[in-house]
Amino acid sequence: MPAHTEHTTFDGLAGIIDCALDWPEGSPKGWALILHPNPAQGGTRDNKVVTTIARACVQHGFVALRPNFRGIGQSAGSFDHGKGELQDMAALVEQFRVRYPDVAAHPWVLGGFSFGTAIGVQLYARWTEAKMRLPDLVVLAGSAALRFRHGDALAPADALVVHGENDEVVPLSEVMDWARSIGMPVVVIPEAGHFFHGKLLVLRHLVHTRLKAL
Secondary structure, eight states, rough: OOOOEEEEEETTTTTEEEEEEEOOOSOOEEEEEEOSSOGGGOTTTTHHHHHHHHHHHHHHTTTEEEEEOOTTOOOOSSTTTHHHHHHHHHHHHHHHHHHHHHHHHEEEEEEEHHHHHHHHHHHHHHHHHHTTTOOOOEHHHHHHSTTOOOOOOOOOTOOOOOOOTTTSSSOHHHHHHHHHHHHHOOOOEEEEOOOOTTTTTHHHHHHHHHHHHH
C-alpha cells in the first residue's frame, strides 16, 4: 500500500475528534500520536512542526495520528484550557488501540509541539501512575510542559526534548527549570525560535535519529 493520508474521527467527551492518519508505505512498524499547539492561538494538526514530526515517523514506517483539539476543524466542543483536551486524548489512545490492534501492538511514539507537549506530559504522568503501557519514545518540541496544568507533568529521562535557543513564546530557561527537576537533557537548536523557522530539517533529523533506536 502506498503512503497516504486518510481522515477519520474518534469520540471525545465533547463529541467527535477530527483526525488525520498518515499511513506509511507497506506494513506499519508502529504508530505515533502527535499533538498540536494552542488552538486558541491558531494551532492545528497541520502546523509545520507537527507535520515535520509526523513526516519523520511516517518515513520510519509508523502511522502518524494527528488529531485536532476541541473547536478546530470538525472537532466538537470549544477550547478548554487543557482540561478537556487531556481527557479527549486519553480516550483517543484507548479507541485507537481497539480500532487498530495490529498497529497498536508495535512500538509507539508520543509527540507534541508547544501546547501539545503540555497535554502529552500530563498523559504520560497519568499512564505512569496507572501502570499502563507507556510510549517507546516521547518527542517534545518547543515544550510548554509547565503550562496548562491539570495534573503532574512527567516525561522519561530519555525523552527527545528539542527547544529553540531564542524561543520567544516559551523561554529556554523555563524548559531548563522543568528538565533540571527530572534530570532530563534538552537539545537546544542555536538561533531557533518557537516555530523552528529555518530549522525544521534539523528537527526532523533529530527525530529520525531517535526513531532508528526503536
